[in-house]
Amino acid sequence: MPAQTQGAAVGFGTYGGSSGSMTPVTFTVYDASNTSLGSGFVMPVVDGFTVTQNGDVVNTKNGRGDIDSHTVSGEYLEASFDLVFTGSSAANQALAERGFPPGSTIVISGAPVRTMGSFTDAINVATSGSLPETARWHPMPGMSIRRTSSGTSTGSVTLRRYPLIAGGAAIVT
DSSP: OOOOOTTBOOOBTTBSSSSTTOOOOEEEEEOTTSOBOGGGOOOOEEEEEEEEEEEEEEEEEOTTSOEEEEEEEEEEEEEEEEEEEOOSSHHHHHHHTTOOOTTOEEEEESSOOOOBTTBSSSSSOOSSSOTTTTOOEEEOSOOEEEOOSSSOEEEEEEEEEOTTSOTTOOOOO
């Protein structure tokens, strides 16, 4: 796979890439101050992903103990991305493997539009408009990096997207 620069994520499975009419899916990473990380961060190649719609369900039982209603709340999307870390130099490789800073947010663009739950576009983040479409992705703690002596450097990261957290809002403690 070719060396990657900030935001370039070709190899996004069947999403993006240079074949046919597909365009690369881009990731723009912002720190907790809402400043783009630019050249200080090299986005890993995204090899594949899984998106899941999550939420809380509370069941209510009647006097006989049978469930007669349920309440759904707390909707969010969770995406697990399979990463391949590449770099045009050892320094760029290190930038790709450094992970996401605490409180960072991510804008994904260029992926095909897919509706899921409250989101008319579950993967891409709109740069203007209203919630939930402008809600950014939030990296969850626990990004992994796997290196072997003879293989490619790989890893994974889990991102969450909440329909009511606006733009670059992030909490760092």
